[in-house]
Amino acid sequence: MPETDNTAGDLPKEESRATSEQARAAKRVPLTDEQILAAHVGELAPLVGPIHIVDYDPEWPQLFEREAKRIQAALCNRVVLIEHVGSTSVPGLAAKPRIDVLLVVADSADEPACVPTLEAACAGYLDHPFLKNDTKQENSQAL
Numbered sequence: 697m698p699e700t701d702n703t704a705g706d707l708p709k710e711e712s713r714a715t716s717e718q719a720r721a722a723k724r725v726p727l728t729d730e731q732i733l734a735a736h737v738g739e740l741a742p743l744v745g746p747i748h749i750v751d752y753d754p755e756w757p758q759l760f761e762r763e764a765k766r767i768q769a770a771l772c773n774r775v776v777l778i779e780h781v782g783s784t785s786v787p788g789l790a791a792k793p794r795i796d797v798l799l800v801v802a803d804s805a806d807e808p809a810c811v812p813t814l815e816a817a818c819a820g821y822l823d824h825p826f827l828k829n830d831t832k833q834e835n836s837q838a839l
Contacts, residue, residue: 750793756784759795763818767799770817771810776800 733740760780768775782796783789801810 748792749790751790752786752788753784753793756780756791756795760785760797763795763797766818767797767814770813771801774801774803774806774810776802 727735757780764778764780767778777798777800779785779798780795781798782794783791784793784795801807
């Protein structure tokens with residue numbers, strides 16, 4: 697007897713999954729250029745120059761941990777989640793030497809208080825929402 701996905705009624709899992717995917721695909725409407733621009737934070741800048749990809753550096757996880765500790769210390773109980781994301785978070789993968797950080801705070805409406813706190817606590821953080829810290833040869837980026 698096929699497994700039942702109780703979250704979608706009594707359909708077999710494969711059938712309910714296909715039905716859910718079809719429903720999502722039917723609802724997807726591509727964003728217009730205007731919608732994309734309205735949702736973009738900061739100035740759009742064309743990429744000029746080469747993209748520098750380097751071999752995986754086993755130090756990247758430690759660099760992330762260092763930045764995560766600084767962010768946690770600065771924001772204390774406002775932090776819900778700090779994750780190492782992007783290509784440098786994948787062991788063995790060549791990547792741009794930039795540590796990408798996903799930061800989730802309890803109240804995103806409190807951003808005006810968070811950004812100055814991060815800038816003050818983490819010397820070198822600039823350019824919100826992509827806060828960069830130019831330590832070593834890497835840039836840290838918080839999203």
